[in-house]
Amino acid sequence: MPRLKREYDLLLLTAALLVAAAGIFGWRVWSIAHKRVRPDAWTDVQARGRLLVGTDPTFMPFSGYEGDYTGLEPEIMREVARRLGVEIQFFAHGGDGLYEALDVGQVDVLAGQMVIDPQRMGLYRYSMPYYDAGQVLVVPAGTDAVDLASFSDRRVAVELGSEGDGVARRAQAADQLTLVHTDAPSAALDAVAAGAADAAIVDRLSAQEVLRERSGFAILPTPVTSEPYALVTRFSSPELARRLQEALRAMQADGTLETLYRKWLP
């Protein structure tokens, strides 16, 4: 009897544990099923007939304000809204407030030099990138080089304290670079033109500006760093994200994006 009693106790204990586990599992399933899921922002956009866009209008040529929102990003978004068949309204925020504006539903989408951030991908959806603002290598045209490693033991010009300077300093030890410091990106390219440096690391926009006005330079196809700008929506808005993506792809395919790049970028 004592042994049977103990086995009976064990059976009861096991049953109690199973019931508890089943209860916890059921509660978890119930909470997932009943978790408040924010409606897709596309529903709101359709209902109000207007797309609410957050941007930082302090960063030309990408986004600015001169009586109205202007620059590459506002123009892209106006065209996107036109293709979606809705009106558009912009909201201005600083670089530290854009994601919050999206979080609280003040805006549906961000278009303000938003770099795709892998760490935020659980909370937001990023569109295809529409511009890469990272650092590039500018070399004399015809230079036989592929990337930064090609300049081992050679001189690289950078603006003192710039992002390019930081990248070059990190590469310095591995690639035995000799850094030539200047006080502006254009001066870094001057150094290359004068033969004082073999290449310059500058941001893509600065490089494009110089190449527009001066010949004899080339941007190496492999970027030194990548800063892809994209449109951002809340993760709970897959339909809006899909429609924005489709609009961007269509604008890429029919040359609209290229036209806007030529208008706003060097």
Next chain:
Amino acid sequence: MAPMFALSRAAWRHRGRAWQWRCAGAVALVLVLIAPLPTPFVLGAPVPVTTVNPKIGVHTRLTDEVEPRKILQTLRLVHDMGAPWIVEFFPWPYYEPVKGQFDWAGADFIVDAARAEGLEVVARLGAVPDWARPKPEELETNWNYLAEEHFPDYADFVGAFVTHFKGRVHYVILWNEPNLTREWGFRPVDPEGYVHLLSLAYPRAKAADPEVQVLAGALAPTLEPEGSQWGLNDLLFLERLYAAGFADYYDILAVHSYGLALPADDPPAPERINYRRAELARESMVRHGESDKPIMITETGWNDQPRWIHGVRPAQRVAYTLAAYRMAQEQWPWCRMTAMWAFKYPAPFHNYMDNYAFVSADLVPRVIYEEVRDYSQGIAR
């Protein structure tokens, strides 16, 4: 192992319930003993900061740092740069996740580590825990949304913080940039409401530690007019604060005076945002009979992303920053400290905000860091 297991089963079957409890206790004890211990960090005695300018400060962002070693290394870098002050944000939700239940472990570590590096901590107390905000299904809010019925809860938190850190934290800032709608929970700004909040929190801080110095204001420099959806001009906001009885609820005025694209010595004017806008705040204090109270500049600085409309070139940033530190020391006797935003972020923003940092997210010093360090050590350029 097999004989031991057999012995255990035998014991389990043939001994009484007390024996089973003893076995369970022994197993639990073994598990506790073999569990990995937290790595101890030995914090030494405070090492004074060596500097030619004791007003140098930086705004750190350590409470979102995951790895303790990074916190220690960041504070060591601040110490080595010759900055005796840090301003640090201690978000209320981190320390009181449930009403009345406090967990100070993370804050304790930061404060103690800072003190070990000889740093004075100015603690900014803000943000709102979920339990003190509307339910998301009722209203989407950001974590700066504090409804008036929860003002006493914030005051409770301030009292608890000051009590806990008595003797270790001598300066606290109550709220941040209440003249911006975003910092006021995406609601219209409310100077009188902010004074009401201070009227509840200030006495709690002083009751907890009469020696603690309470900073208030911390207004964002902006030219937004009355009725703007973004905020209100800091000078206008300050006037309304004084009209609402602000003078009774602070010991030190916290000022934010970003230089934007202008040099440190750019003359102050009500319609200009620049570093010397702090002088206009000072004039307002004096006008209101508050000249005996000092100012601390708890946020300022320049951004070296030159494509940003308010950015400057890196070399300009260095020059302006050093001039600002010198000005605070040599020309502003009423200014006790000036803190540059921001020493280091826990993770990159991936936008121009990263160009405020003195040190990258992976702890690589930028040129601005090296230049300030050389200045503070008296190394001539």
